[in-house]
Amino acid sequence: MLQGVSNHLRVAANRRFLEYTDxxxxxxxxxxxxxxxxRLRREEMDFYLDNRxxxxxxxxxxxxxxxxxxTGSAGHNAPNAYGDAPLHDLDPGRPNEAFFAHVDYAVAxxxxxxxxxxxxxxxxxxxxxxxxxxxxxxxxxxxxxxGLFLGKRYRDQRVIWILGGDRNITTPxxxxxxxxxxxxxxxxxxxxxxxxxxxxxxxxxxxxxxxxEWLDFNMIQSxxxxxxxxxxxxxxxxxxxxxxxxxxxxxxxxEMIQAGFYYRGVPRLARFDDYxxxxxxxxxxxxxxxxxxxxxxxxWQMWEAGRDAIVSPCVPWREALDxxxxxxxxxxxxxFESRPWQTLVPDPAILLDSPSGPxxxxxAARAADHAFAFIYSPRGMPFTVRMDxxxxxxxxxxxxxxxxxxxxxxxxxxxxxxxTFAPPTSGRGRDWLLILEDPARATKAPGGVARG
Numbered sequence: 001m002l003q004g005v006s007n008h009l010r011v012a013a014n015r016r017f018l019e020y021t022d023x024x025x026x027x028x029x030x031x032x033x034x035x036x037x038x039r040l041r042r043e044e045m046d047f048y049l050d051n052r053x054x055x056x057x058x059x060x061x062x063x064x065x066x067x068x069x070x071t072g073s074a075g076h077n078a079p080n081a082y083g084d085a086p087l088h089d090l091d092p093g094r095p096n097e098a099f100f101a102h103v104d105y106a107v108a109x110x111x112x113x114x115x116x117x118x119x120x121x122x123x124x125x126x127x128x129x130x131x132x133x134x135x136x137x138x139x140x141x142x143x144x145x146x147g148l149f150l151g152k153r154y155r156d157q158r159v160i161w162i163l164g165g166d167r168n169i170t171t172p173x174x175x176x177x178x179x180x181x182x183x184x185x186x187x188x189x190x191x192x193x194x195x196x197x198x199x200x201x202x203x204x205x206x207x208x209x210x211x212x213e214w215l216d217f218n219m220i221q222s223x224x225x226x227x228x229x230x231x232x233x234x235x236x237x238x239x240x241x242x243x244x245x246x247x248x249x250x251x252x253x254x255e256m257i258q259a260g261f262y263y264r265g266v267p268r269l270a271r272f273d274d275y276x277x278x279x280x281x282x283x284x285x286x287x288x289x290x291x292x293x294x295x296x297x298x299x300w301q302m303w304e305a306g307r308d309a310i311v312s313p314c315v316p317w318r319e320a321l322d323x324x325x326x327x328x329x330x331x332x333x334x335x336f337e338s339r340p341w342q343t344l345v346p347d348p349a350i351l352l353d354s355p356s357g358p359x360x361x362x363x364a365a366r367a368a369d370h371a372f373a374f375i376y377s378p379r380g381m382p383f384t385v386r387m388d389x390x391x392x393x394x395x396x397x398x399x400x401x402x403x404x405x406x407x408x409x410x411x412x413x414x415x416x417x418x419x420t421f422a423p424p425t426s427g428r429g430r431d432w433l434l435i436l437e438d439p440a441r442a443t444k445a446p447g448g449v450a451r452g
Contacts, residue, residue, distance in 0.1 A: 033300060059116045125165075238288075285344075350386055370390055385420075
């Protein structure tokens with residue numbers, strides 16, 4: 001662990017974002033590395049974590065009891081890169097110490113780099129009944145014992161527990177299993193860790209679990225259907241629920257995955273690119289999310305030549321680490337953290353006129369004290385703003401380039417009043433974010449490309 005940095009997080013008092021237990025805001029910027037614990041050796045894990053820490057990620061999402069659907073391994077007890085399976089005889093009450101020593105290494109290696117591990121105790125099909133009618137690995141009793149084991153083992157570590165695993169609860173028995181697993185994690189960890197739930201996509205944990213006492217924050221899977229799928233709509237639904245809970249998109253469209261791969265009859269030629277990744281991130285955050293998760297189709301499964309492939313990855317994972325979308329997520333975090341982002345409130349009323357065509361949706365959020373506002377135009381289309389959103393008579397305006405992190409064209413505007421802004425360029429892949437702020441409290445936005 002980094003010196004002087006807290007190991008634990010909590011939900012902030014306003015129930016809209018996460019923070020360290022010492023009160024500092026925590027920006028959840030996740031990377032999906034579902035198969036990391038199974039496919040990577042320790043030196044490979046170090047290489048991966050070094051890269052993600054340099055780019056500005058704060059969370060790595062991965063799975064303890066993984067699925068053959070994620071690793072290509074046969075059976076439901078997929079071994080790690082050293083041949084160690086997680087369980088003896090597929091018994092959740094008999095964890096394999098050799099396998100969990102590898103998990104220990106990952107948790108410690110992440111902490112040394114300032115990262116949290118978002119750990120899934122088990123992928124979804126392992127706690128749900130199977131399609132052929134056979135039971136999963138868990139009963140409520142064994143789920144609680146397994147949760148207790150994990151909670152105790154990682155009680156003092158930088159861990160966020162993510163239940164679910166691309167499956168939704170469909171029966172009362174499954175709900176009992178998930179509740180029991182959560183209870184075990186809570187008891188074993190002495191209530192030190194946050195818990196959430198990764199649902200089937202497109203979907204939201206809040207649809208079934210929002211009122212669950214153990215669910216600290218909601219997670220969305222907007223998934224990988226088509227370009228311009230507005231994941232901000234999912235965030236809006238969560239933001240309107242009571243009681244309020246933080247929410248984030250834990251699995252949006254991955255960079256380089258085939259768009260709509262799970263639809264029958266859809267041509268599988270188009271792959272999402274860095275623009276699709278940026279669009280989803282800014283849409284979600286300006287709709288009220290407490291963070292965001294990035295994914296790359298080669299990285300989540302740690303694919304390289306000679307390994308079984310899921311849905312046709314085409315770039316080895318080491319090369320994919322430096323795809324542009326990952327750099328741009330670091331720029332996004334640096335922009336938000338350059339200001340008190342945790343005070344942002346989604347406010348579509350800022351916009352008096354804005355484009356509404358496919359992929360053009362402009363989203364806006366302002367600080368609770370009206371000191372600044374962020375307005376995102378995903379296609380670089382003009383929009384009209386109520387300038388009294390910022391309180392002083394003069395407002396500083398500048399454009400932030402989500403591709404390279406540069407700011408340009410800073411100028412002063414009258415307030416109150418109405419003004420139309422036209423971004424410097426327009427079209428697909430030419431997205432821009434307008435920053436409006438009180439000149440007396442203005443903060444220079446971060447510039448330059450994140451270092452890989």
